[in-house]
Amino acid sequence: MRPAFEKVDIETGMSWALLNRRLDSGIPFEWHHHPEFELTLTLNSRGHRLVGDHTGPYDDGDLVLVGPSLPHSWCSHSAIDNSKPHVALVAWFTEAWATRLLEIFPEFGSLSGLLAEAHQGVQFSDRVAKEVRPLIEKLPELAAPERLVTLMQTLQIISLDTDRVRLSDALDDDFEPAASDDRIRRVLDYLHEHFREPVVVPELAEIACLSSATLNRLFKRHTRQTPIDYVTRLRIGRACSALMEGKVSIAAAADLAGYRNLANFNRQFLALKGMTPREFRRQYVS
Numbered sequence: 001m002r003p004a005f006e007k008v009d010i011e012t013g014m015s016w017a018l019l020n021r022r023l024d025s026g027i028p029f030e031w032h033h034h035p036e037f038e039l040t041l042t043l044n045s046r047g048h049r050l051v052g053d054h055t056g057p058y059d060d061g062d063l064v065l066v067g068p069s070l071p072h073s074w075c076s077h078s079a080i081d082n083s084k085p086h087v088a089l090v091a092w093f094t095e096a097w098a099t100r101l102l103e104i105f106p107e108f109g110s111l112s113g114l115l116a117e118a119h120q121g122v123q124f125s126d127r128v129a130k131e132v133r134p135l136i137e138k139l140p141e142l143a144a145p146e147r148l149v150t151l152m153q154t155l156q157i158i159s160l161d162t163d164r165v166r167l168s169d170a171l172d173d174d175f176e177p178a179a180s181d182d183r184i185r186r187v188l189d190y191l192h193e194h195f196r197e198p199v200v201v202p203e204l205a206e207i208a209c210l211s212s213a214t215l216n217r218l219f220k221r222h223t224r225q226t227p228i229d230y231v232t233r234l235r236i237g238r239a240c241s242a243l244m245e246g247k248v249s250i251a252a253a254a255d256l257a258g259y260r261n262l263a264n265f266n267r268q269f270l271a272l273k274g275m276t277p278r279e280f281r282r283q284y285v286s
Contacts, residue, residue, distance in 0.1 A: 034092070187227070
């Protein structure tokens, strides 16, 4: 797995960033987070996405807005047209950028509610995704000023989507983005690299240069979970990825996620997903 924290580079002279990602072999599972908002349109690809504690399928034309520091990943299992690449068109913009937009242009007032919901992740309706798809698809071809105008037009349209769906559980009132604390970010980076290994809180505390008690308190403030609960979700998320691809057995999926005891894996999977691994796989693999 790649490190949990992803650094988004916004070019000099630009107020936001655009990624035109095209992958012949599919979109890999890369569980990560960053302090920017992320609007992603996925094309010619089917698979599943994980946003916070949400796991669900996606298909061609999937449009999702993810808020700052909310962990997320897409993982494909097939292309619609195998002769063409999987495509992810990604727009990143900062919270400061969005705040200034709302301050300067009161006409964008409807965007305020959407940005608040994005902290849980938002999936847009098929109707609105189809409406803005041509706008987003032409972004890579536009000059910088036209790109900005088109992004603003896209944001205005999606902010009026009354059928959008929030993906992850609501955040606690005392939640603070993990990216705001380098100590917690170091721990998260370590956990995302070593999630298959046993969690030893004193070792994590050393990484953060904190006492174990302080680490537990700060970690829960930043992630809404204990380190052990956080790793459990990472492991189950990795297992979900393997199960949805349908290429390995349940035991092998458990092993890929770091479980050495299948009964423990089944118990934790049921507790988090509300169904057994077999029932979960049956939803995606016929």
